[in-house]
Amino acid sequence: MVIHKNTDLKTIPTPYYLLDESAIVRNLKIIKQLCDDSGAKALLALKCFATWGVFDVMKPYLHGTTSSSLNEVRLGKEEFGGETHAYSVAYSPNEIDEVLVYADKIIFNSLNQLAAFKDKAAAKNIAVGLRLNPKISNSEFIIADPARPYSRLGEHDLIKIEAVLADITGVMIHNNCENDSFDAFSASLAAIEQKFGNIFYKLEWISLGGGIHFITANYPVDKLAKRLKDFSQKYGVQVYLEPGEASIHQAASLVTTVLDTLYNGKPLVVVDASIEAHMLDLLVYRETAPLVAINNVPCKHTQSETENSTIVYGKSCLAGDIFGEYALAEPVKIGDTLAFGNAAGYTMVKKNWFNGVDMPSIVIKRLDGSIEVQQTFSYSDYKASLS
Ligand SMILES: Cc1ncc(COP(=O)(O)O)c(C=O)c1O
Numbered sequence: 001m002v003i004h005k006n007t008d009l010k011t012i013p014t015p016y017y018l019l020d021e022s023a024i025v026r027n028l029k030i031i032k033q034l035c036d037d038s039g040a041k042a043l044l045a046l047k048c049f050a051t052w053g054v055f056d057v058m059k060p061y062l063h064g065t066t067s068s069s070l071n072e073v074r075l076g077k078e079e080f081g082g083e084t085h086a087y088s089v090a091y092s093p094n095e096i097d098e099v100l101v102y103a104d105k106i107i108f109n110s111l112n113q114l115a116a117f118k119d120k121a122a123a124k125n126i127a128v129g130l131r132l133n134p135k136i137s138n139s140e141f142i143i144a145d146p147a148r149p150y151s152r153l154g155e156h157d158l159i160k161i162e163a164v165l166a167d168i169t170g171v172m173i174h175n176n177c178e179n180d181s182f183d184a185f186s187a188s189l190a191a192i193e194q195k196f197g198n199i200f201y202k203l204e205w206i207s208l209g210g211g212i213h214f215i216t217a218n219y220p221v222d223k224l225a226k227r228l229k230d231f232s233q234k235y236g237v238q239v240y241l242e243p244g245e246a247s248i249h250q251a252a253s254l255v256t257t258v259l260d261t262l263y264n265g266k267p268l269v270v271v272d273a274s275i276e277a278h279m280l281d282l283l284v285y286r287e288t289a290p291l292v293a294i295n296n297v298p299c300k301h302t303q304s305e306t307e308n309s310t311i312v313y314g315k316s317c318l319a320g321d322i323f324g325e326y327a328l329a330e331p332v333k334i335g336d337t338l339a340f341g342n343a344a345g346y347t348m349v350k351k352n353w354f355n356g357v358d359m360p361s362i363v364i365k366r367l368d369g370s371i372e373v374q375q376t377f378s379y380s381d382y383k384a385s386l387s
Contacts, residue, residue: 004373007363009296012373014257015273015360017343021057021367023251027215028061031243034214035063037225039232040239043085045210046072048244048345052079053364053374058247066207066242070095077102085207085240087131087172089152091117100124107131107172107207111155111164118167129170129205130155134192138184138211139177141285146175158195165202170237174209178245180216182223189231200235207240215246245345252344253292254278254360258336259315266325267310269332274314275323277354281346288324292341294332301326312338316355353382 009018031042041063052075064082067073073086086103090110096117099106106121107129108114114130121128133154137147146153154173155161173192179185189208193200200206208228214221232239256271275283282289288303291312304327314321323340332338351359359377366372 005370007371007373009363009371012361012363012371014255014337015271015278015358016255016363016373017252017278017348017360018255018339018363018365019051019054019252019344020365021054021251022365024054024248025057025061025367027247027249027251028058030215030221031241031246032061034221034225034228034241037222038228038239040228040241041083042241042243043083043207044076044080044247045242045244046076047349048210049248050075050349051344051362051374053362055080057367062247063240066240070099073099073102085242096120100126105129105170105205107170109152109154111160114164114167127169127205128167129172129207130161130164130168131172131174132156132161132196134173134175134188134195136188136191137175137177138179138181138188139175141177143284144177158199161196161199165199168203170203170205170207171196171199172207172209172240172242174207174211174242176209176211176213178213179211180213180219182214182220182227185212185224186227189227193231197235200237203235203237205238205240206231206235207242210242210244210246212241212243213246213249215249248344250342250344252348253339253341254289254343254347255293255337255339255363258332258334258338261332261334266308267331269310269312269338270315271312271323271338272315272358273360274316274318274321274354274357276314276316276318276321277352277357278314278360279323279340279343279347280350280352282323283320289340290342291324291326291338293337293339294328295336296339301328314357316357318354353385356382 043066047068065076065080066085077084085105087107105127109131131154133156139145256273260270262268291301309327311325312323362375
């Protein structure tokens, strides 16, 4: 729903997420080139980004969506179209029939789930896959490591997997997390081939998941394309990629206003948003929000702890609700606007109503440069989320 068209950014009340369609398209052009050169198909991972108000500009570059729940698979079918893959760590018997209304492929996380629901999928001619866990990964964070010890994400036992090959046409393996090293990706794929290669020859499709950070500067996209093409030809499979972060990297900022300033050993600033409520992923991963603009003037401040550096706090009561600490040339004042970058992936999908802090509006800078207020939230949204 578009609330206001052609708005002047300066008149929009903060906080708001500002999403830039041109930045999205910059990423998607790289993805499309990779697909054209490799024969792979790319599906937007909705768990990372599901702001469907920009799906129209994304559709020409991607083949569809992949999901992690009934709600996501439905959104993908309704608002994106193309191929619609369904995956969930565990489907409940109550939801599976509806999932199969929207999905054209369904990937089960375990042999139990496969056994429970494969006949329902087969009855509707929906392709069935299984998630494999290669027990190796390229993830710096244990919390995001699908191959962590005792992981529940996918099956690893070759003998058990071979026993169900007649029930599946493909597999999904996701074992990268913001991995910007082609060599590391290629080496782990080689190790996966060592383990599961014999199975791969018997499949029609293999999804290699997300987390390959090929939109980063100087990534050898041509080498990745060749690696994927060779892989696909060797096993005779259609390769899928599930880019989330790569699709929308650096395409959004969270724009806030300074409400207060204090001093407690260092200059402190309080803004009208909250890292816990509005950029939760950064808090989970203990990362600093990049400060990308002050009063609409672009800047590039990342974490910097000096004697006089400024700590920017959110307005929730969490003592550690900290966007970051920055070495600023000039002190910021009450009323200044601060914009934090990288606010699209795993950010907008995780926003919550902690402390009842105002939910940021969603503002879109369209390809033609016009500004649209796509969505605003109010007390009734807060109230409805609770009872
Ligand atoms: C199965 C699967 N596919 C795709 C993705 C998207 O990963 P990214 O956003 O890092 O590309 C994830 C992320 O957790 C995932 O678990």
